[in-house]
């Protein structure tokens with residue numbers, strides 16, 4: 001995989017791209033300037049597209065020292081009303097909100113109109129209330145990619161409950177940790193999920209998690225009809241409990257700074273953090289970014305292939321598109337089932353106009369050849385998007401030439417769970433593109449590159465990416481641990497938000513994300529803390545120490561490389577290797593399965609006992625010539641042994 005970047009390698013936006021788009025180059029410049037010069041006016045105006053119970057008079061009110069972030073503070077609104085009811089009230093109830101495409105291509109496609117959506121969300125909301133859920137309660141949602149997952153999120157928002165969605169690929173251990181951390185008494189799940197024809201035992205996973213932590217109620221949606229055990233008094237079938245609920249449910253008026261959701265994400269240390277987003281700022285940010293980045297036009301079909309378990313699903317399957325009255329495809333399956341053309345078959349079937357996916361999927365499909373693309377009529381595609389990790393120029397070109405027919409613009413959107421929505425991207429009608437570069441800052445975003453000492457770097461430079469001002473969609477805190485929020489994001493460079501990413505800015509002011517500079521790795525667009533994998537490994541009684549690093553992987557972007565030392569007297573066997581893989585899957589989930597387990601008698605340490613990860617990273621990358629200074633190692637001989645071990649695999 002090449003990471004060479006060619007500054008001069010422009011791809012011009014099609015001449016017609018500016019026509020009819022919301023924003024051409026001059027408008028972008030003007031709006032961007034205004035968003036910085038008059039942020040209150042600018043954001044009051046954007047917020048004006050939403051329905052408010054009480055319009056906000058206070059707009060931005062934030063400080064990074066001490067850290068206290070508020071937007072639209074005296075405003076009152078409900079995001080579910082904005083995503084659902086207001087479209088029905090405006091006479092657009094018959095418009096399609098969600099097109100559901102099941103895992104099985106022979107299965108039933110569902111078209112859910114905004115009126116249907118309203119009915120379904122009300123039913124779910126009243127059922128949650130009937131189970132006992134109240135405003136402010138945390139509700140865990142552990143669901144397959146079916147519309148009921150979105151109904152559950154919107155139902156929580158409707159009644160003022162705080163959702164915490166957990167990706168369906170996480171293990172019972174991971175569920176238990178998250179349920180416990182946010183003290184969530186309520187779970188919404190399904191009997192099973194299906195992906196690529198294989199069932200996923202969601203309810204059984206919840207049962208296993210609830211052996212470790214208590215819950216008051218579990219609402220179970222029947223999806224596959226697979227067998228589950230129901231615990232009396234705790235577990236309720238949705239189709240039974242919802243039977244006689246009322247057909248209306250008012251949207252709870254929420255203060256702008258009332259919590260909307262918690263989403264767990266990995267950092268460089270400790271357990272995953274519950275990133276907290278609040279109502280008003282997140283609503284405005286997702287509505288505005290979706291509108292401009294995807295340049296959505298009424299009637300168009302938009303498809304984001306993410307899972308609702310990640311922030312991309314929250315912001316760009318549910319809240320962004322629906323607040324814009326868009327038609328969004330929700331896909332239950334995987335790109336390679338039943339064959340490698342499934343994405344393109346679905347695009348053709350539903351005449352998708354805007355398609356948003358991850359580089360890892362593009363690379364995997366690219367490997368299978370363009371024949372799979374050529375089989376399908378993709379002429380409806382007008383805009384492509386990429387998200388989750390840096391896209392290498394080859395994959396960008398392939399996506400552009402074969403999927404986009406050589407003309408369709410690509411938006412490479414850089415953002416994070418903590419940013420709530422897109423921060424850096426080109427806009428389709430405003431900017432020419434450079435394959436591999438995310439592009440320019442979105443309205444209101446002030447990126448800054450700083451060196452290791454915090455020195456601000458001007459012009460063309462490469463450094464650590466910070467954001468100097470707040471924006472409406474910014475996370476407000478780590479649930480239950482504000483100090484951790486402050487420490488993680490605002491202490492490295494005081495007074496700035498530190499993203500954890502490295503970045504280069506070229507002479508044209510385009511940003512090129514180079515990847516994480518902390519101990520976070522990005523595996524197939526999934527963010528993982530190396531410390532989490534290490535903790536899982538050392539739980540095994542035969543393991544003494546573990547050090548985990550990322551290494552370049554052709555398809556996944558990064559793979560997981562684990563160095564493991566064993567307790568004296570224990571032997572590295574194939575069984576042990578299998579046990580350790582299993583251990584990580586059990587603790588975290590299949591997405592964290594190690595690619596390499598490298599047993600070693602010692603790890604490179606400084607004389608004070610600190611593991612030198614820089615060296616381990618280089619060895620995992622097969623970069624033996626670039627190990628840097630090894631003179632501070634307690635035992636320099638360790639390095640030779642490790643290189644030897646790496647060469648032999």
Ligand code: WT7
Nearest residue numbers: 387388389390412413414415416417501513527
């Ligand atoms: C990390 C955030 C953005 C939602 C999905 C992931 C990396 C994300 C890009 C991009 C280069 C990217 C960064 C970031 N990343 N998008 N377009 N180009 N890198 O959200 O799990 O919070 O991960 O993903 O390293 O910090 P997340």
